[in-house]
Amino acid sequence: MRLRHKKDIENFDFGDQLIKQVDQPLVFNTPKVILEIGVGKGSLIKNSALNNPTITYVALEYNLTILQSLIKAKTVEKINNLIIINNQALNLPDFLSFSSLDEIWLNFSDPWLKKRYHKRRLTYPTYLNIYANLLKSQGVIYFKTDSSSLFNDSLTYFQSNSNFQVEVLTYEKGAFCTEYEIKKADLPIYYLKGVKI
């Protein structure tokens, strides 16, 4: 499965390996559910799912071309605890129920540095309010970036949102990494967690 052209990809039937739309929010049968938003090629979530079969991992990415390798890995390696959604973060409430998530991961989200595009940032207040609804009480958002500007603004977004208690963390490389985490390994990486209160 290697589709190069956007038109071919949009028309390809990935069957139940890929979710593009739903009639009602998804239901998961594991006690713990983790969502990663903007997974890109998805190596972190793939390896996490392979190593933690009792956790459900939900991968969200709006670029279907980038998602291909993750869909292929899910199919070939039969990663049944990995759910892949091809859609936009603003539509998450269509796919996931209120208070259904234990964690949300935002890794190296696009910084959108120009002020007129700040509202596209995945940590922008509009998005934080969506995440607050989807997280269980005490659920956690982990946010990692190499952009100091995005980080500092995001800290403000979290601090201004009464749903979250925010804490700046010291970044340490974990057992598995995202593609950008490897690419940016020589740069300072900023890290925070926001706990839903």
Ligand SMILES: C[S@@+](CC[C@H](N)C(=O)[O-])C[C@H]1O[C@@H](n2cnc3c(N)ncnc32)[C@H](O)[C@@H]1O
């Ligand atoms: C800079 S890349 C980082 C990819 C990956 N997280 C990593 O660390 O390697 C950001 C990704 O987020 C996706 N993305 C950006 N905004 C999104 C949105 N609103 N909904 C879904 N995906 C989004 C982009 O398509 C892109 O693949």
